[in-house]
Amino acid sequence: xxxxxxxxxxxxxxxxxxxxxxxxxxxxxxxxxxxxxxxxxxxxxxxxxxxxxxxxxxxxxxxxxxxxxxxxxxxxxxxxxxxxxxxxxxxxxxxxxxxxxxxxxxxxxxxxxxxxxxxxxxxxxxxxxxxxxxxxxxxxxxxxxxxxxxxxxxxxxxxxxxxxxxxxxxxxxxxxxxxxxxxxxxxxxxxxxxxxxxxxxxxxxxxxxxxxxxxxxxxxxxxxxxxxxxxxxxxxxxxxxxxxxxxxxxxxxxxxxxxxxxxxxxxxxxxxxxxxxxxxxxxxxxxxxxxxxxxxxxxxxxxxxxxxxxxxxxxxxxxxxxxxxxxxxx
Amino acid sequence: xxxxxxxxxxxxxxxxxxxxxxxxxxxxxxxxxxxxxxxxxxxxxxxxxxxxxxxxxxxxxxxxxxxxxxxxxxxxxxxxxxxxxxxxxxxxxxxxxxxxxxxxxxxxxxxxxxxxxxxxxxxxxxxxxxxxxxxxxxxxxxxxxxxxxxxxxxxxxxxxxxxxxxxxxxxxxxxxxxxxxxxxxxxxxxxxxxxxxxxxxxxxxxxxxxxxxxxxxxxxxxxxxxxxxxxxxxxxxxxxxxxxxxxxxxxxxxxxxxxxxxxxxxxxxxxxxxxxxxxxxxxxxxxxxxxxxxxxxxxxxxxxxxxxxxxxxxxxxxxxxxxxxxxxxxxxxxx
Numbered sequence: 001x002x003x004x005x006x007x008x009x010x011x012x013x014x015x016x017x018x019x020x021x022x023x024x025x026x027x028x029x030x031x032x033x034x035x036x037x038x039x040x041x042x043x044x045x046x047x048x049x050x051x052x053x054x055x056x057x058x059x060x061x062x063x064x065x066x067x068x069x070x071x072x073x074x075x076x077x078x079x080x081x082x083x084x085x086x087x088x089x090x091x092x093x094x095x096x097x098x099x100x101x102x103x104x105x106x107x108x109x110x111x112x113x114x115x116x117x118x119x120x121x122x123x124x125x126x127x128x129x130x131x132x133x134x135x136x137x138x139x140x141x142x143x144x145x146x147x148x149x150x151x152x153x154x155x156x157x158x159x160x161x162x163x164x165x166x167x168x169x170x171x172x173x174x175x176x177x178x179x180x181x182x183x184x185x186x187x188x189x190x191x192x193x194x195x196x197x198x199x200x201x202x203x204x205x206x207x208x209x210x211x212x213x214x215x216x217x218x219x220x221x222x223x224x225x226x227x228x229x230x231x232x233x234x235x236x237x238x239x240x241x242x243x244x245x246x247x248x249x250x251x252x253x254x255x256x257x258x259x260x261x262x263x264x265x266x267x268x269x270x271x272x273x274x275x276x277x278x279x280x281x282x283x284x285x286x287x288x289x290x291x292x293x294x295x296x297x298x299x300x301x302x303x304x305x306x307x308x309x310x311x312x313x314x315x316x317x318x319x320x321x322x323x324x325x326x327x328x329x330x
Numbered sequence: 331x332x333x334x335x336x337x338x339x340x341x342x343x344x345x346x347x348x349x350x351x352x353x354x355x356x357x358x359x360x361x362x363x364x365x366x367x368x369x370x371x372x373x374x375x376x377x378x379x380x381x382x383x384x385x386x387x388x389x390x391x392x393x394x395x396x397x398x399x400x401x402x403x404x405x406x407x408x409x410x411x412x413x414x415x416x417x418x419x420x421x422x423x424x425x426x427x428x429x430x431x432x433x434x435x436x437x438x439x440x441x442x443x444x445x446x447x448x449x450x451x452x453x454x455x456x457x458x459x460x461x462x463x464x465x466x467x468x469x470x471x472x473x474x475x476x477x478x479x480x481x482x483x484x485x486x487x488x489x490x491x492x493x494x495x496x497x498x499x500x501x502x503x504x505x506x507x508x509x510x511x512x513x514x515x516x517x518x519x520x521x522x523x524x525x526x527x528x529x530x531x532x533x534x535x536x537x538x539x540x541x542x543x544x545x546x547x548x549x550x551x552x553x554x555x556x557x558x559x560x561x562x563x564x565x566x567x568x569x570x571x572x573x574x575x576x577x578x579x580x581x582x583x584x585x586x587x588x589x590x591x592x593x594x595x596x597x598x599x600x601x602x603x604x605x606x607x608x609x610x611x612x613x614x615x616x617x618x619x620x621x622x623x624x625x626x627x628x629x630x631x632x633x634x635x636x637x638x639x640x641x642x643x644x645x646x647x648x649x650x651x652x653x654x655x656x657x658x659x660x661x662x663x664x665x
Binding site for chain 1: 372373486487488489516517518519520521522524525543544545546547548549550551569570573574583584585587588589590591592595596597598599600601603604619
């Protein structure tokens with residue numbers, strides 16, 4: 001059976017908790033070379049309460065998608081602990097893992113690639129029910145049509161194929177599919193970055209409505225800070241697999257403490273031509289994850305780096321929920 | 331004299347069903363030397379196709395018509411392909427959205443930069459190499475000598491885009507058309523590329539046409555903006571004016587839908603979606619989604635308003651957010 005949506009979530013209870021998650025990959029570098037080890041995610045801890053949105057921000061190669069996939073139980077972490085709704089999921093496999101997967105679902109970036117072009121929308125929406133529940137065909141159909149209506153599509157859309165829909169509609173379908181099992185957590189990997197501005201606003205509104213209706217917790221992976229500022233409660237900024245800053249949204253945007261967060265904020269174009277520009281343009285690019293720089297991973301691009309940054313890796317520190325990984329952040 | 335003059339440009343594509351699809355409908359644009367003009371619109375609004383028509387890069391199925399299409403006074407419409415190739419790539423250059431797929435994976439970066447130098451300037455091997463190094467240095471690629479022998483797959487996205495820019499400015503063009511130059515890149519790299527384009531404009535005295543969908547990029551880079559919707563140009567204004575007081579309801583709705591301009595949790599989204607090929611109305615194409623549409627909007631196509639109203643393609647252009655009756659169109663007179 002499908003677990004009913006959480007009746008009355010208490011505020012301090014977290015549905016998702018991660019401690020020191022690490023993910024490494026072995027990558028072959030040619031026949032004679034020894035395989036290299038890439039640390040895609042190193043030591044990330046987080047908590048997420050129902051009805052809250054945690055935004056994970058970073059550039060490509062920062063490990064934000066890998067983190068999202070671990071939280072969605074698509075990939076097991078190499079080390080660390082992950083618990084969903086109070087149940088530790090590390091080391092769980094088989095039928096129990098399958099049962100846990102119902103409570104976490106994922107929406108992917110590209111709605112053109114994430115829907116099977118040869119299946120009708122109804123078949124796509126019923127698939128999770130077939131795999132995870134023992135509902136009969138009539139009940140499955142009813143639930144699929146109901147969910148379609150909730151994401152703003154009409155019943156006659158059910159028998160159509162993905163190519164007959166626009167990008168925004170496809171993303172609605174992908175969101176409906178993620179909701180079919182009534183999960184508690186949804187990992188959204190860049191859900192609106194492939195959409196046009198006018199449609200993007202529609203989908204963001206839909207996500208906000210559904211969060212209210214189903215008491216969902218969102219992990220919102222994005223590189224777009226203007227969207228994050230709108231939708232998030234907490235923000236985690238990642239750089240080269242690690243967290244550089246983690247805090248409530250208001251704190252991050254009003255008073256960014258890590259130089260990378262500051263650069264990211266100043267580099268984001270703002271639709272206000274009168275605004276004075278004090279852009280911090282970073283030099284260089286993200287270093288290769290095969291050979292991360294010694295000390296702070298941001299030091300080769302950091303405008304305020306000192307000698308200590310090149311030798312010693314800063315730990316994530318701070319008071320309460322306001323954490324920064326920088327030697328110079330007081 | 332304007333550098334690029336486009337008057338009433340239309341592009342039709344033959345479709346498989348035998349009909350014609352109008353991808354660009356009556357677009358006019360003037361670009362002065364050293365100016366940064368931005369063309370903004372959603373996907374499918376025809377913003378790229380209009381510029382590809384200028385470059386002559388459209389496939390054979392395209393029918394390009396215009397009252398005037400001129401570069402530095404030279405008519406680009408009637409000239410032979412050979413004469414056009416003398417201009418395109420030399421005086422007008424273009425960079426594309428996907429730097430990774432725009433570079434040829436089989437040739438080194440140095441060779442690809444050298445191609446236009448050989449074709450347009452007739453430089454010899456040594457001169458090409460020297461110029462290529464100079465160009466890579468100009469676009470901010472570290473140790474350019476060693477990068478000449480690199481293949482595109484050895485470069486990151488930001489580096490590939492820099493190489494694309496180096497290729498485009500190789501012959502010191504007077505006009506650079508940049509089609510979503512920073513969309514596929516990360517935010518910090520996007521900032522570097524936009525900075526580079528503006529710097530090149532300042533140093534090299536070239537005009538820049540920036541095609542984008544990102545209002546933030548427009549606000550920070552462009553001097554003048556053209557807004558396109560469903561193949562038509564709906565508004566044209568100075569950047570400051572456009573953001574302060576948009577005259578076309580589509581521009582106003584687009585700006586209101588930006589998350590950074592939102593004041594509440596729910597964004598003022600534009601309902602519905604862009605009309606497809608076959609469901610374009612007789613009247614204004616934005617009417618079904620427009621918040622201030624009247625009965626006349628869905629039956630009669632609007633004409634252009636005056637220049638102080640952003641040449642808005644609207645029956646009731648907005649002033650300070652409110653629809654107004656146009657004085658230049660008398661009631662009952664068909665446009």
